Amino acid sequence: MTACDRPFRECTGAIRHLDAVRARQLVELFARPAAADEGGLVFDAGDTAAAATRGELSLGQGAGNGHAAAVIGCYSTHLWLHELLRLPLSVARELARHRGHLYLDKLVAITDAVAEQLAEHRGGGLSLNNLRQLSAPAARALGRHAGELSLDRIRSLSPDAALSLAQHACTLYLQGLKRLSSATAAALSQHRGDLFLSGFDKLRGRVACHLARHGGKLHLHGATSLSDPAAEAFGGRAGYLCLNRVEELSPAQALLLSGHRGPLLFGPLVLDDAVAECLGRHEGSLAINVRRGITLARLESLMRHVGPVVVSGLTAIDEQQARVLAGQARWRGHDGLSGLFLDAVAHLTPAAAAILATHRAGGLSLNGITRLTVDTARELVKHPIVCLDGVTSVGDRVAAILATHSGATLSLRGLTSLSPSGLAKLRANPGIELPRRLDEAGRRPTGRPSATPPDFAPPSEEEMTRGIRRIASEGEAALQR
Numbered sequence: 064m065t066a067c068d069r070p071f072r073e074c075t076g077a078i079r080h081l082d083a084v085r086a087r088q089l090v091e092l093f094a095r096p097a098a099a100d101e102g103g104l105v106f107d108a109g110d111t112a113a114a115a116t117r118g119e120l121s122l123g124q125g126a127g128n129g130h131a132a133a134v135i136g137c138y139s140t141h142l143w144l145h146e147l148l149r150l151p152l153s154v155a156r157e158l159a160r161h162r163g164h165l166y167l168d169k170l171v172a173i174t175d176a177v178a179e180q181l182a183e184h185r186g187g188g189l190s191l192n193n194l195r196q197l198s199a200p201a202a203r204a205l206g207r208h209a210g211e212l213s214l215d216r217i218r219s220l221s222p223d224a225a226l227s228l229a230q231h232a233c234t235l236y237l238q239g240l241k242r243l244s245s246a247t248a249a250a251l252s253q254h255r256g257d258l259f260l261s262g263f264d265k266l267r268g269r270v271a272c273h274l275a276r277h278g279g280k281l282h283l284h285g286a287t288s289l290s291d292p293a294a295e296a297f298g299g300r301a302g303y304l305c306l307n308r309v310e311e312l313s314p315a316q317a318l319l320l321s322g323h324r325g326p327l328l329f330g331p332l333v334l335d336d337a338v339a340e341c342l343g344r345h346e347g348s349l350a351i352n353v354r355r356g357i358t359l360a361r362l363e364s365l366m367r368h369v370g371p372v373v374v375s376g377l378t379a380i381d382e383q384q385a386r387v388l389a390g391q392a393r394w395r396g397h398d399g400l401s402g403l404f405l406d407a408v409a410h411l412t413p414a415a416a417a418i419l420a421t422h423r424a425g426g427l428s429l430n431g432i433t434r435l436t437v438d439t440a441r442e443l444v445k446h447p448i449v450c451l452d453g454v455t456s457v458g459d460r461v462a463a464i465l466a467t468h469s470g471a472t473l474s475l476r477g478l479t480s481l482s483p484s485g486l487a488k489l490r491a492n493p494g495i496e497l498p499r500r501l502d503e504a505g506r507r508p509t510g511r512p513s514a515t516p517p518d519f520a521p522p523s524e525e526e527m528t529r530g531i532r533r534i535a536s537e538g539e540a541a542l543q544r
Contacts, residue, residue, distance in 0.1 A: 070524065071112060072143040074531040079148050080538035086157035092530050093161060095138035095521060097122075110521050112140045121162050121186030137162035139187040145169055148542075155180040162186035164210075168193050178204040185209050188234075192216055202227035215239045218262075225250035232256055238284070248273035261285040264308075268292025275300040280326075284308060289316055298322035306330075317341035331355060331376065339364040350404075352376040359383055366391045371402035371425065378407050378431075385418035393424045399448065399471075401425035406453075413438035420445040426472075429453070440464045448472050456480040466492050 071093075081089070095113045097104065097120050122136035140163035147169055150158075155177040158165060164187035171193055173181070178201035181189060188211030197205070197217055202224035205212060212228075213236040220228070220240060225247045228235060235254060238261035243251075248270040251258065258277055261284035266274075271293035274281060280303035287308050289297075294316035297304060300323055307330035312320070314337035320327065321344040328350040332338075339361035342349060346369040354376030357365075362384060365372060369392055380388065394400035402425035409431045411419070416439045419427060426448040433453050435443075440461045443449055447470030455477050457465065462485030465473060474496040475489065489495050522530070 070528065071115075071531065072141070074528055074535070075143045076146050077535040078144055078531070078538055079146050079535075080542045081144075081147060081154050081158075081534070082541070083151075083153035083157050085534045085537060086154045087160070088530065089142070089534055090157060090161045092522060092527050093140045093142050093163065095140050095163075096134045097136045097138055098133040099135050111524050112521065112527065113138045115141055116163070119187075137186055139163040141187075142166065150177055152176050152180060159184040164188045164190075166190040171195055173201065175200040175204065181205065182207045187211075188213065192236075197224050197228075199223045199227060206230040209233070212236065218242075220247050222246040222250050226253070229253040235259070238262055243270050245269045245273060252276040255279045258282065259284065264288070266290065266293045268296065271296040278302065281305070291316060291319070294319040301325050304328070312338050314338055314341060318344075321345045323347070326350070328373075334361050336361060336364070343367040346370055348402075349373070350375070359387060362387050368392060369394055369401070371404065373404040373406075375404075375407045377405060378409055380405070380408055380411060380415050380419070382412075382415055382418060385415040389418050389420075389422040391422060391424040398423045399425050402428070402448075404428040406430040408432065411439055411443075413442055416442035417445075419443070422446060426450060430477075435461050435465075437461055437464065444468045444473070446470065450474040452477040454478065457485060458482075459485045462486075462488050465489060465495065468492060468494060470494065472496060 093112055095110070116138045119139040120136045121139050142161050142163060143166045145166050145168040147167060150167065150170055150173055152174070159180050162185060165184055168190055170191060173191070173194065175198055182204040189208055190213040192213050192215045194214055195216055195218065197214065197220065199221065206227040206229070208231060211234040212231055215236050215238045217237060217239055218241050220237070222244070229250055232255060234257040236259045238259050240260060240262040243260070243263060252273045255278045257280040259282040261282070263285050264287045266283070266286050266289060268290055275296040282305045284305065284307055286306060287310065289309060289312070298319035298321065303326040304323060305328040307328055309329060310331060311333045317338040318341045321341045323345060325347040327345055327347060329352065331352040331354050333355065334353065334357060342351070343364040348371040349365070349368050350373035351365065352375045365374070366387055372391065388403060388405070391401065391403050403422060406428055408429055411429065411432060413436070420442050427446050428450040430450060430453040432451060433455055435451070435454055435457060437460050441464050443451070444465055444467060452474055454475060456479065459482055462481055465475070466488040472494055476496055476498050478498055478501060486501060489497060
């Protein structure tokens with residue numbers, strides 16, 4: 064939850080009862096049509112509800128209510144109704160008109176007719192994280208929903224219901240599933256969006272064989288261990304695979320997984336020489352947490368990996384480690400096509416920075432560094448593609464050094480404090496990426512804040528808060544009756 068979400072989330076969190084009239088009023092309070100004119104997007108920078116969307120738009124959705132033809136879509140505002148006790152069909156019909164994220168996480172059950180109405184919701188995610196069961200007709204309806212769908216309290220799913228949900232084309236959360244039959248796994252394998260399954264800690268071979276055919280991003284955040292058949296199944300897979308709770312692999316399992324092609328993500332993983340050597344054969348991208356420590360030989364094995372490598376848990380780098388990291392394998396022998404992410408490193412000596420600056424496999428990300436000394440900046444600026452988004456403040460001397468960067472990109476998107484002269488130096492370099500609020504007043508034209516036309520003037524935060532509280536109060540009165 065962002066700071067922008069908080070005031071409205073707290074107010075809408077008091078709503079326990081709605082009728083159709085008040086549901087429509089609530090949807091209208093949160094409606095934020097996106098308009099464009101010849102100068103770009105028209106928006107109100109002080110609008111809290113729109114700011115909470117972080118610029119996320121639902122394009123091509125009519126704003127309704129007689130707005131002018133300049134409407135190109137809607138901002139995906141967040142409507143949190145996480146204490147709403149029941150959802151009559153008439154209320155569901157009104158809430159489905161909301162163009163943004165809709166959270167209904169108190170509801171234990173919904174009727175098939177209500178599911179049909181919610182399936183018409185557009186422009187954002189739908190969260191029903193307290194539903195305990197899902198009928199086949201309800202699953203068929205929700206499978207048509209055109210946004211992120213979260214059903215994290217569903218404990219079991221029939222193959223028919225799973226097949227219906229598999230038609231859903233966006234991110235699907237089923238993190239409460241405790242049991243997964245082969246038939247249900249086979250049905251879910253047809254899903255093509257991001258799939259989150261975190262409720263079971265063991266993967267049987269037949270289930271893994273089915274899930275390995277899933278064509279989208281597969282997140283198995285509950286699995287703490289793999290069987291050899293499961294490792295073999297995933298080793299033949301191509302695509303994103305997250306196993307961030309698997310802590311140990313046998314050398315045989317690591318060898319099987321090395322055949323996987325695509326992003327392969329682990330959490331804290333126990334590495335011996337054989338496991339590190341096998342994972343170094345993987346191609347795609349590899350993320351691994353080495354917070355339990357790593358020897359120089361094992362780090363060398365990982366750096367033979369072909370593709371981007373994320374090494375988390377490595378909080379400090381000495382000069383020997385820097386040499387190994389700087390020697391990361393190039394993708395097919397070409398510079399710049401891979402990448403090294405060391406975002407847990409909080410401090411870097413100038414000597415280690417000088418060695419890392421010779422890295423040429425691809426981008427170098429050091430987002431854990433929050434302060435740059437003159438000497439460290441002087442070395443890192445020599446890297447052609449470097450990301451330092453954790454740096455929040457730089458002095459004029461450091462800014463002047465960073466402004467000399469001559470590579471493709473230097474990212475400083477976390478900057479919040481620097482002098483006007485330092486900012487001017489950085490803006491003068493087109494390869495330096497700055498936060499939008501610092502950048503848009505300078506060299507790059509972007510969507511501009513402007514006087515909002517009357518048709519698009521949103522209610523003030525005070526007006527919204529007052530309206531939400533009135534709706535909540537009237538709902539409580541209705542519950543008492």
